[in-house]
Amino acid sequence: MADDVAIQSEGIETLHLKVLRRKWQILALQITATISLFSMYIMMTRTYGSCDIIDSTSWCPALDHTLTLSALQQFLVLQPDPLSLPIPNWMTGVGNSGDGRYWMPLFVISILVAGWTILGLQTAKLRRRVNMGILGFALLYLAGLFVITWLIGMIFSFDLYLPFGQIDSNKNHVEYLVGPLLLYIQVFVLVFYFLPVISGLLGIWGMSKSRISWAIGSTIIYLGLHALLSYEGVRSTIELNLSALPVQIGDATEWGGLVAPEIVPLLIISLLLMVFLESGFATIRYVEYAFKLPESCKKDPEYVSQFDNILNVHLQQTVGVSFFVGLVTALALKFDDLIVDLVSVFEGSQWSEQVKESLELQLTYGTVISAMIFVIFIAGLRYIIPWPRISGLIEKGIRQIRDQSV
Amino acid sequence: MAVPSLSGVGNWLRSPSGKRMVALSLFYLTLGLLFSTVAGTYITRSEVHQSAYGEDWNDMSAFRADIKNQGITTTSIVSSPLLLEEIQSPRDTVFVVSGIERDTISLPRFSADSSVIQLVEGLGYSTSEIDAISNFVERGGTIVVLDDFGYAQGLADEFGLGFSGHQLYDTQTWDPDLDFNYVWLNITNGFNYSTSSGSRTNTNPCIADEDSDGTPDFLEGIVVPTTEELGLCSHRWDSISATYNMDPGYDLLLNQPSAFDKGEAGENSDDNLYPIGFSTQDAYLDTNNDGKLTVGFSGTDAGSDEQGPFAMYVKYCRSRNCDNPDSGRAYFVTDGSLLVNSIYDTEGVESGAYGEFNKTPDINDNRRWALDLIAEALMSNDGNASISSDAQVIFDESRHQQPSFMGDTYNLLYYILIYFTNDWMAMLLMFLGLFVLFEFIIIKKLDPEPWRHVFSIIYYGYGDSRRYEYYGRANKIKQILLTRVRNVNSLTREEFDALPARDLQKMVDDPVLIKFIFEDRRYSMEEMIAVIKRIKTWGRR
Amino acid sequence: MWTRKASILGAGGVSLVLVGMMMSNFQMMVFGVAFVAFLAVNSWITGHGDIQVVRTLSADNLYKGDDLYVELEITNPSWRRTQQLEIYDNVPHEMKLRSGLNYMRVNLGPGETTRVRYVLRCPLRGHYSIGPISIRYRDSFNLFSQEMYVDHRSDLIVFPQVREIEEAMVRSRTPKMYTGATTLRTPGPGTEFFSLREYVPGDPFKIINWKAFARTGQLIVNEKCRDAVTDVFILVDSRDISRIGTVLKNPLEVGTVAAASLASYFIKRRDSVALAVYDERLSFLSPDTGDKQYFKILSSLAGVAPKGAMPLQAVTNALSSRFSRGSPVFIISALEGDGTTIPAIRDLAGRGHEVIILSPSSVDFERLVSRIPRTSYEVLKLERQNRLTALAGFGARVIDWMPDVELSQALLQVKMG
Incomplete structure (x- = not known):
């Protein structure tokens, strides 16, 4: 009997972290997550990034960093001693219009995150040194010139004096702090607006669940803030100039008459959010599993092939599920028409007439409620249509065709 | 088949699972009873009438058909008038309430007055709904409230009116061809808002005639107007005689009307409430509800019915004398059946369209009055009879009995949803509910633990500190020493017990141990250790 | 069973719809509907645990401290993909994993087979049973999970160690x-040869000396010495x-x-x-x-x-x-x-x-x-x-x-x- 049980074999492909980082499925998941993150952010800026009054001088809490940076710039220009922001406009996207406002900052962020990720792969000692170096440089940049000039000034004038409020403007060394501070403020503004992207990228490539959660959290907070600030009750109280989305859904003219134009960006944002979330978390979940496997299992071809299976199916399902979620949501939001048609079956009855004409069905309420009913119906379809069996048959068929062709 | 024995059932009832099942059944039984009681209060079956979507003699399908024929959208509200808040263009909207037949579920609410919390809502519309309707009027909407003995009081209160809730008998204007329940309300000029205002026919585009040439302003210069040119005033055009009716008066036929409370019918025009239609002086309100006309000495005697005249049609305008065509209006008539098919559509009645109804009402102005007010609300007053594309008439079907149980349930579900997303108190409760749900999920919903093989072998352990203490006592040590002495000398227990002390001392042959055996005293730890050491070495010599 | 994530997503979706209604904010409602739709679509993809498992052990009996080699052969005999399954072989906690793992995540296509191999050390004597095999289905997005088990057990005995004394x-x-055992010079059941004698009916065949039979043509049987025990x-x-x-x-x-x-x-x-x-x-x-x-x-x-x-x-x-x-x-x-x-x-x-x-x-x-x-x-x-x-x-x-x-x-x- 003892001879029947073989020990674990070793294959060429393994599940070591170094190999996994270069595995195409993992990379595909990471790239999918990254693309969805970028697209989601761009879609969000398109939907939530405009003010009511389009005017270069007006500021509103829209999701557009250039508004804040321009307002800051204008404030600085109006100072008696005009100043300018240290990071140039071509880099921050100020002055551009449309999506052009975001590409450059996104590119810079990507470079920085790439650097950070590569740094994460180095030894702890090197990482610590680089971190210390960056921190030291930041501190030196902030206060270095100020402290040096102040000390030298005091040495040369043989006098102890405060670095501000002096009649001799050369002795107001505190002015050296303004430049660096402006840079930090500018960076802070950029980080604030691009927080979902920054933490999302760090999460995807640095394999950190908490950072992906941060990205999702900050996105939801931005959406929630926009919803709150554009809420009629708030808008009537505070003048914010924030462009609000229309209250009612219009006629379905997009996607072959399935969806109203107001819904399209929202639907895409929610889909991209889910794709980002699922791909980002999945990468970490799978790599974590492989990482925790004992050494012998990492080399075992059975584990490797099943790991591949899992990743391949996940990728397939990401595509399939995203498509179907989009379709089902679009159909669901169109379902109110279908309800009216269904009610028409009882043509001529008092109830069907009043339901057909009911305001409830015409307002967003009806649309959403009927959409929820449709979604529940779709969920219930699983008991009627054997999806797994159908997909299994298709898979088997594909395999047979492939085997025959081989 | 196995029949459970009585004792078996008894045992099961006494078992924890049995007790649990009984408790659960009782709980669900109570819950079911509670629910059915509450639901039963609201879903009481009764006759279906006054619906704009019903075709019976006591429904209002003819009125709705007229509006539709004029090219205006008709819609219904099946859940709650709270939805009026969602109307984007209230100025182009008329909200028709014909009979508020039932109450519905509502929660206690916070109020601004000293009572802080208002535990009981009035019957009919809830306070939030009344606020929504009032707000609708404020935003320029028009409402038409036709009710007699229903639940319109709450809404009327909001506008400073009081429905008496008693049937009105008019000895002068009752219709002898029909019966005493049918009463005529004759209005010479429907646009005499107040004694000082004079006739304000210009407030209605159908009869606005600034130059007083007998042709309405919007038809100025047109001899034979087309249907399009007539707009919403086509009902005033007689195509046979090619004449346009400019009569500002209305003879309205009412069925079992009520009246507004005296003194509350807003004779004071300061609050923009204009009583327009009155009963005659010989009208009596059946205040004692005996179903008979009881005339008292002064008309105010206890037990006698109250004598007229009573206001029966009151118009409210947001603007003074309804001068601003874009401001909101409210029409209150104390008869819910003013626009029912049997009275509204006399031609239809004659042609037998409403089979059940066997009376033949006289020709009346109910239709003209109703369509006039629709025109006033929806047609522009700028002389060209334009109608907004958003123009719509909404019928409140939320407080009408539905012909099917399914319809009632559908409406109730919608009502609950809309109530919980619009009423502040209900919203607060729902927020709390959602919060609790999330808390519950976060605390209780745990994912299954990952499987991991844990190598653990049970630690048997053993130890008894009291036992250790016992083995440290001098008596125990003494006993062990004696056993040792006995063993070394190969003596039985009896032999050893019978041994004289001197012999024992000889056997032991160690002064310290002998002293230890014979002396009964407390020993210090050090002494004890020394004794044990000696015992250990004792046998080996 | 819904996972915590699915519950939060579902409750979040419904809450967004309701709060959207409260605030007349249809973007929230659309997000809510999309969340719920995500759950609904994912609920179509259900895995199954109808798998065939065969466990092979390197030994049924072994001495305390010895290693045991275990192999699980897992086959998906159905026409459906199993979807993501966690396979866990329940090993008595008194045994220590020496190498490999008694756990694997698989996603078996129709007819696919995989093997889980691991080595156990048994430091305690006793009668043990390995199994059943726990199976947990999880969908790709970790929204639904379901636990099953295959009641396949393998018994083994771990003997106390035997020392050379x-x-x-x-x-x-x-x-x-x-x-x-010492041999007594009397015939009887034993191990050592005593003598040859003629066959008498009733003698077992296995004691017949076939060589002697070939030589002599007579049935002769071997007699053994009786062991004194x-x-x-x-x-x-x-x-x-x-x-x-x-x-x-x-x-x-x-x-x-x-x-x-x-x-x-x-x-x-x-x-x-x-x-x-x-x-x-x-x-x-x-x-x-x-x-x-x-x-x-x-x-x-x-x-x-x-x-x-x-x-x-x-x-x-x-x-x-x-x-x-x-x-x-x-x-x-x-x-x-x-x-x-x-x-x-x-x-x-x-x-x-x-x-x-x-x-x-x-x-x-x-x-x-x-x-x-x-x-x-x-x-x-x-x-x-x-x-x-x-x-x-x-x-x-x-x-x-x-x-x-x-x-x-x-x-x-x-x-x-």
């Missing part, structure tokens, strides 16, 4: 009266008190090793060995020899667990009729907590049995797990010493077995009675 037995001062009785104390110490080092554990080793030694010498284990009751294996008896003894010893408090005298009384006359009796006991020890052994010795007591020093085992005060320890030891001395006084050979002493060493320490 021959040398110790030879060198020990234990009398060599039971010197193993000594019956050795081994009494193992498995009372509750014998668990003193750690799980791997306690009087019972070392006692089973000693009993197994003695049995092995004597059975190898073709003696008959009987085993009596007493805990809350008495289990007795009648004297016999051969591999079968050896297996029975090991199997019985593998299953002993400390329980009960049966006095030794009850055991000896119960067995008195079964003890072969003058046969040696090994008693493996810590001799704790039993007032009948001395009379029982006195009686045994009195009846002419050679009594050898192998007594693991329970006080010293106890010391491995408890901090016994020095004075108490010394007194306890003295008391134990008294007890052993008393027993030796009745003619028993007593071995005071300390925890860190090997069995073979301990056997050399026999005290003469």
Whole structure:
């Protein structure tokens, strides 16, 4: 009997972290997550990034960093001693219009995150040194010139004096702090607006669940803030100039008459959010599993092939599920028409007439409620249509065709 | 088949699972009873009438058909008038309430007055709904409230009116061809808002005639107007005689009307409430509800019915004398059946369209009055009879009995949803509910633990500190020493017990141990250790 | 079952729809509907646990401390993909994973097979069962999970270790009266050849000497010498008190090793060995020899667990009729907590049995797990010493077995009675 049980074999492909980082499925998941993150952010800026009054001088809490940076710039220009922001406009996207406002900052962020990720792969000692170096440089940049000039000034004038409020403007060394501070403020503004992207990228490539959660959290907070600030009750109280989305859904003219134009960006944002979330978390979940496997299992071809299976199916399902979620949501939001048609079956009855004409069905309420009913119906379809069996048959068929062709 | 024995059932009832099942059944039984009681209060079956979507003699399908024929959208509200808040263009909207037949579920609410919390809502519309309707009027909407003995009081209160809730008998204007329940309300000029205002026919585009040439302003210069040119005033055009009716008066036929409370019918025009239609002086309100006309000495005697005249049609305008065509209006008539098919559509009645109804009402102005007010609300007053594309008439079907149980349930579900997303108190409760749900999920919903093989072998352990203490006592040590002495000398227990002390001392042959055996005293730890050491070495010599 | 993530997503979706309605904000409603739609679409993809599992073990019986190789062959016989399954083979927690893992995440396509291989070390004797196989379905997005199991179990016995004691037995001062099977010069069932004789009806065919038959044409059978066999009785104390110490080092554990080793030694010498284990009751294996008896003894010893408090005298009384006359009796006991020890052994010795007591020093085992005060320890030891001395006084050979002493060493320490 003892001879029947073989020990674990070793294959060429393994599940070591170094190999996994270069595995195409993992990379595909990471790239999918990254693309969805970028697209989601761009879609969000398109939907939530405009003010009511389009005017270069007006500021509103829209999701557009250039508004804040321009307002800051204008404030600085109006100072008696005009100043300018240290990071140039071509880099921050100020002055551009449309999506052009975001590409450059996104590119810079990507470079920085790439650097950070590569740094994460180095030894702890090197990482610590680089971190210390960056921190030291930041501190030196902030206060270095100020402290040096102040000390030298005091040495040369043989006098102890405060670095501000002096009649001799050369002795107001505190002015050296303004430049660096402006840079930090500018960076802070950029980080604030691009927080979902920054933490999302760090999460995807640095394999950190908490950072992906941060990205999702900050996105939801931005959406929630926009919803709150554009809420009629708030808008009537505070003048914010924030462009609000229309209250009612219009006629379905997009996607072959399935969806109203107001819904399209929202639907895409929610889909991209889910794709980002699922791909980002999945990468970490799978790599974590492989990482925790004992050494012998990492080399075992059975584990490797099943790991591949899992990743391949996940990728397939990401595509399939995203498509179907989009379709089902679009159909669901169109379902109110279908309800009216269904009610028409009882043509001529008092109830069907009043339901057909009911305001409830015409307002967003009806649309959403009927959409929820449709979604529940779709969920219930699983008991009627054997999806797994159908997909299994298709898979088997594909395999047979492939085997025959081989 | 196995029949459970009585004792078996008894045992099961006494078992924890049995007790649990009984408790659960009782709980669900109570819950079911509670629910059915509450639901039963609201879903009481009764006759279906006054619906704009019903075709019976006591429904209002003819009125709705007229509006539709004029090219205006008709819609219904099946859940709650709270939805009026969602109307984007209230100025182009008329909200028709014909009979508020039932109450519905509502929660206690916070109020601004000293009572802080208002535990009981009035019957009919809830306070939030009344606020929504009032707000609708404020935003320029028009409402038409036709009710007699229903639940319109709450809404009327909001506008400073009081429905008496008693049937009105008019000895002068009752219709002898029909019966005493049918009463005529004759209005010479429907646009005499107040004694000082004079006739304000210009407030209605159908009869606005600034130059007083007998042709309405919007038809100025047109001899034979087309249907399009007539707009919403086509009902005033007689195509046979090619004449346009400019009569500002209305003879309205009412069925079992009520009246507004005296003194509350807003004779004071300061609050923009204009009583327009009155009963005659010989009208009596059946205040004692005996179903008979009881005339008292002064008309105010206890037990006698109250004598007229009573206001029966009151118009409210947001603007003074309804001068601003874009401001909101409210029409209150104390008869819910003013626009029912049997009275509204006399031609239809004659042609037998409403089979059940066997009376033949006289020709009346109910239709003209109703369509006039629709025109006033929806047609522009700028002389060209334009109608907004958003123009719509909404019928409140939320407080009408539905012909099917399914319809009632559908409406109730919608009502609950809309109530919980619009009423502040209900919203607060729902927020709390959602919060609790999330808390519950976060605390209780745990994912299954990952499987991991844990190598653990049970630690048997053993130890008894009291036992250790016992083995440290001098008596125990003494006993062990004696056993040792006995063993070394190969003596039985009896032999050893019978041994004289001197012999024992000889056997032991160690002064310290002998002293230890014979002396009964407390020993210090050090002494004890020394004794044990000696015992250990004792046998080996 | 919905996972926490799905519950939050579902509740979040519904909340967004409701809050959207409250705020007349249809973007929230659209997000909410999309969330719920995500759940609905994902609910279509359901995995299944209808898999075939075959477990193969490298051995059904093994000795304590040996390695066991396990292989699970998992096949998806259905036409559906299993979707993401976690396969976990339930291994007794007393076994240690040496290499590999008893867990794998799979996603088996229709007809696909995979194998999970791992190696277990079994540090504790006993009767074990590996299995069932737990299966947990999870969808790709971790929204739904469902647990199932395949009730496939494999039983195995871990025998106590058997030590080599021959040398110790030879060198020990234990009398060599039971010197193993000796051939008596009389025919009978045995192992050594005695003579040839003619076949008589009833003789088994297997003893026919075919060569002689070929040569002579007559049926001749081989006759063997009858083996003279000594019956050795081994009494193992498995009372509750014998668990003193750690799980791997306690009087019972070392006692089973000693009993197994003695049995092995004597059975190898073709003696008959009987085993009596007493805990809350008495289990007795009648004297016999051969591999079968050896297996029975090991199997019985593998299953002993400390329980009960049966006095030794009850055991000896119960067995008195079964003890072969003058046969040696090994008693493996810590001799704790039993007032009948001395009379029982006195009686045994009195009846002419050679009594050898192998007594693991329970006080010293106890010391491995408890901090016994020095004075108490010394007194306890003295008391134990008294007890052993008393027993030796009745003619028993007593071995005071300390925890860190090997069995073979301990056997050399026999005290003469």
